[in-house]
Amino acid sequence: MHGYQSSTSLADKQVMKHLILVTAVVMLGASALADEFIDYGKQIAEANCQQCHAILTDDESRHPEAPRLRELSERYPIDTLEEAFAEGIYAGHPDMPQFEASPEQIGALLAYINSIQARN
Numbered sequence: 001m002h003g004y005q006s007s008t009s010l011a012d013k014q015v016m017k018h019l020i021l022v023t024a025v026v027m028l029g030a031s032a033l034a035d036e037f038i039d040y041g042k043q044i045a046e047a048n049c050q051q052c053h054a055i056l057t058d059d060e061s062r063h064p065e066a067p068r069l070r071e072l073s074e075r076y077p078i079d080t081l082e083e084a085f086a087e088g089i090y091a092g093h094p095d096m097p098q099f100e101a102s103p104e105q106i107g108a109l110l111a112y113i114n115s116i117q118a119r120n
């Protein structure tokens, strides 16, 4: 019982922290918290997308065929990506790994991608 408690408490705290953050962003629309949420999305992009895609406003994709994330909205509304990510998209493309994320991580990633769109 002690082992169970100590091994899960850190993960639980992380999950709770982000759940609280998401709820706060939705309920309050507080811009400081929204910034933190977007920043979380940026970290996800750095860890999972940057090795192929340009993920900033002025960088270049390392994989020649990977579109710059800031230009995705030229192809389709960013919102339509949500479902695709939730289903673990693009498994069909050999170079793009399956990306499995929680709804909250997907939300943060999309918030970040939205924030860097060249159209804005």
Ligand code: HEC
Residues within 6 Å of the ligand: 044, 045, 048, 049, 050, 051, 052, 053, 063, 065, 066, 067, 072, 075, 081, 090, 093, 095, 096, 097, 099
């Ligand atoms: C190992 C390289 C690699 C990684 C990592 C990667 N991608 Fe891709 N991605 C690609 C390539 C290559 C394409 C272009 C595929 C094509 O045109 O068929 C692509 C295409 C896409 C597309 C466009 C699909 C379309 O139909 O236009 C989106 C959106 C996308 N990636 C998002 C992401 C996101 C978000 C991440 C991080 C969670 C990510 N990718 C990680 C290689 C990668």
